[in-house]
Amino acid sequence: MSGLSTLLETARRALMAQQVEMSVTGHNIANASTAGYSRQRVNLVETPALRESYGFLGTGVVSDQITRLRDSFLDRQVWNGNATMGDATSQQAILSQIEASFNEPSSAGLSSAMTSFFNSFQDLALHPEESSARNSVLQQASLLSGNFHRLHDEITTLRTSMTEDVNAKVTQINQLSSEISDLDGQITSARATGGSPSDLLDQRDQKIEELSSIANISVSENQQGSVMVSIGGVVIASRSGPQNLRVQQSPAGLQVVTEKEGVQVALAGGTLGGDLALTNSTIPGYVTRLDQLAGALINRVNTVHRGGFGLGTPPPTGQDFFSGTGAADIDVSAALQADPNGVAASGTGAPGDNSVALAIVGITNEPLLQGKSLTLSQFYNGLVTGVGTALNNANSTSDTQQLIHTQLDNQRQAVSAVSIDEEMTNLIKYQRAFDAAARLVSTTNDMFLTILGMKTT
């Protein structure tokens, strides 16, 4: 049996519901620029109707649940893209430093130092009987050696500094995985009591997203809404808590392993994955090739030089030109530094003979490297353009990923982001509804008064 009280109750429910709507709208507006925030909506449902003789009589409204608007499929795509993007970003950062170290094409690079070195031997071939030509050969040789040292130092220092970077990133992963586990616990207990803790979900997604640029993560969610985050098959965050990671040195380079069992984590993306690939294989590869180049130069020049004669009576012979074995320690041999006249130009001992100087000049055209298929400069150019190509690829991967990310993010924002226009419109709508509900209360009140004011005579 409906009555005025029921009507008042309906009005009360409407007022309550509109207030909830207003609160949620306020929350949305407040978080319009919060990273990772998904706009929320109140699901309003009708309260059960009363069965009356004339039909079902509605009793108003109640707010059922506050939910967030989010497309988790888009999230996954963004997370996958982030791993590729992170990898490219880390490559861009490191390779551009290596590229800068090579400093090519320029007149200050190793390429030009190598040409000048061999040209100085041509000068020696013109004046094989002179000491001054030898001094300039030694000068060019030490410039060339210096160039090798500088490159080697800069690249290996860069690699060392990356170790700190890797450690910092692993610490960050540990931090994030513990936060994710924390949030996950709160979410599952909130879920157990019924309801969807939107803000916690947003925060958890945000943390996972941060993690996704550092490593190639995979995320699975169970029916209770708990997530399991793993990297290369190793679970790092789940309902049972976080699994911390640490960095260890191994013969193969830096490895990321689980703190307790020491299980290796296979990283294949993200900034950390990129860093590891660079420090474990790319950079050592460059250093090896630089060493091969220096080694081939040292060996070949020494072999030819030993067969020649310098200036003096008797002319010195059988001496090495370079000392050292690689890019780090190549240098003009101590004997030649002490006596530049030991530099051999002559093949016979006659001071005017330049056949050994010519033979050393000829080394420029000898295929010495890569299974005797490349000359020194071809090999070096290959190394430099290899760095350039890798960086170029990283740049275009990064550009592409950036574009994809922007598009995905737009799609995601289309679903989840707060639109001020929309919230304002809603606010007006809810305000009107509230006004109307309030009017209903006052009207019902009037009706009460009308009834109470009736007098029986």
Added chain:
Amino acid sequence: MRITEGMMAGDFLYTINKNRAQINKLEIDLASGKRLQKVSDDPTAADAVLRLNAGIDRNDQYQKNVTDGQGVLAQTGSSLDDMGSLLQEVQSIVVQAKDGDQTSVMGSLAERVDQLLNEAVSLANSKFNGKFIFGGTQTTAQPYTLVTNPGPPATQGVAYAGNAEIIHYPTGESLVQQVSVPGSEAFGGTALFNSLIRVRDTLRAGQTPSTDDANAVAAALDTVTQTASKAGSLSQSLDNTTVHLTNQKTQLQVLLSAEQDTDVAEASLNLKQAQTMLDAALASGAQILPKSLLDFLK
């Protein structure tokens, strides 16, 4: 699709950033005149640039080598020409000695030949740039010296301290060219000087030089003339090399420019376009971004 403020701001920033990056690159290209700043800008072109730069550096060196070689050969040629005229004078003295038969004349002729012999030795010890040019690869020791062989009877001779080696200069990729003629070839070792000594000694003894002596001088002249013409042709081929190297350098520079230089017209045009686009984006952004429903609610 729902469009939110955040999306508009994000898209706006993304476009502006891309646009600014493009303008930045174009400005650097134009300011430096080079489109290739780093290897990663265009690895293939960078490879070519490295190769071409090294090629140009080596080309410069070859040209320098050729110039040096031409200097040596010019000196060689002029010394040999002088030696030729000297021998011709000896020949005319021999003829004179045959025609005349006064012993007094013989004496003065012998003195002239002696002078010429000394001149010939000093010609054979010609230097270029501080180096003896007729000593083969023994460029620091004087190649020819007059010596007295202790008798009896004491005879005069000439010693050759040089060798028969030839000096080559690098003048191109895997290419070397001869720039010297050793005394062993130009003067038949010591043959030229010995023939002069014999003529002089014969004249000193008041005798007419024999046909053999005359033939020996003629043979020496022949060798000198032939060597001079060889030096000439060696110099000629260095000239050809210079022409070749100069052409090659021009070609290398054209190729280098094609690989690394900015096409100024194209870059300026692109820059203008990018600037116009940036202006348009900024202008429209400034108009549209601040607008919201709030502007119209009272």
